[in-house]
Amino acid sequence: MATALITGASQGFGRALLGALVAQQWTCVVDAPDTEALQAATAGMPGARAVSGDVADPGHRADMVAAVGGRLDLLVHNASALGPSPLPRLADHPLDALRQVYEVDVVAPLALTQLALPALQAAPAPTVVVLSSDAAVRAYSGWGGYGSAKAALDHLAAVLAVEHPEIRVYAFDPGDMRTAMHQAAFPGEDISDRHEPAAVVPALLQLLEERPGSGRYRAADPLTATR
Numbered sequence: 001m002a003t004a005l006i007t008g009a010s011q012g013f014g015r016a017l018l019g020a021l022v023a024q025q026w027t028c029v030v031d032a033p034d035t036e037a038l039q040a041a042t043a044g045m046p047g048a049r050a051v052s053g054d055v056a057d058p059g060h061r062a063d064m065v066a067a068v069g070g071r072l073d074l075l076v077h078n079a080s081a082l083g084p085s086p087l088p089r090l091a092d093h094p095l096d097a098l099r100q101v102y103e104v105d106v107v108a109p110l111a112l113t114q115l116a117l118p119a120l121q122a123a124p125a126p127t128v129v130v131l132s133s134d135a136a137v138r139a140y141s142g143w144g145g146y147g148s149a150k151a152a153l154d155h156l157a158a159v160l161a162v163e164h165p166e167i168r169v170y171a172f173d174p175g176d177m178r179t180a181m182h183q184a185a186f187p188g189e190d191i192s193d194r195h196e197p198a199a200v201v202p203a204l205l206q207l208l209e210e211r212p213g214s215g216r217y218r219a220a221d222p223l224t225a226t227r
Ligand SMILES: NC(=O)c1ccc[n+]([C@@H]2O[C@H](COP(=O)([O-])OP(=O)(O)OC[C@H]3O[C@@H](n4cnc5c(N)ncnc54)[C@H](OP(=O)(O)O)[C@@H]3O)[C@@H](O)[C@H]2O)c1
Pocket: 007, 008, 009, 010, 011, 012, 013, 014, 031, 032, 033, 034, 037, 053, 054, 055, 056, 077, 078, 079, 080, 081, 104, 131, 132, 133, 134, 173, 174, 175, 176, 177, 178, 179, 180, 181, 182, 197
């Protein structure tokens, strides 16, 4: 039976992906900082192993990898910090908040990948996915903190793919989704025209099934690498 580790699965895209993988008989180790919210998200899912905590916490990362056991088929770096809302221009970006964004969005995924590498290498066809954003490749006012962190994460994924050809490494840009993070980026705005996260999951599942070469992919065109 295949095992996945998905960070940030109490709501949004991570929760939707968890539901889809469990329905396909995957075992999924998942986290989120809020224990009750994570328990509610995984209730009734025998394939889900909930380990609540903050991905930026080294002890928590070790607990998650321990919960995986010896073999990890899929590692999805989905948990993310947006930074202050409303989004500040770079001239005003609080530096402590920027450090926190980088800890969650860049340092934690690399640290978790380092810890999980032996289990990934024990899988027959291992895959690592980082959730990217168009803010990683386009310059939008207010998105410099989060966007630069996602650009760094994309680059870590690209280098990891070169250093570990035995692992497929995908930076996956889901496009705009109707989630708490998206609402925080657009406070007070009606975001009801954005896709539900569950509508984006099939694009990632297609990527996982088809296993094209490592690279950066967009949900809108899931089998065409953009880098
Ligand atoms: N939504 C969009 O339009 C959009 C667009 C492009 C890319 N993305 C990316 O897609 C991914 C999912 O975003 P989303 O919109 O689904 O976000 P979301 O609805 O806000 O969900 C994020 C999940 O991650 C958890 N989380 C946050 N910080 C964490 C931490 N430090 N440690 C562990 N778990 C943590 C959250 O738990 P709590 O709720 O308890 O904080 C929640 O379960 C992110 O990487 C995001 O950058 C989103």
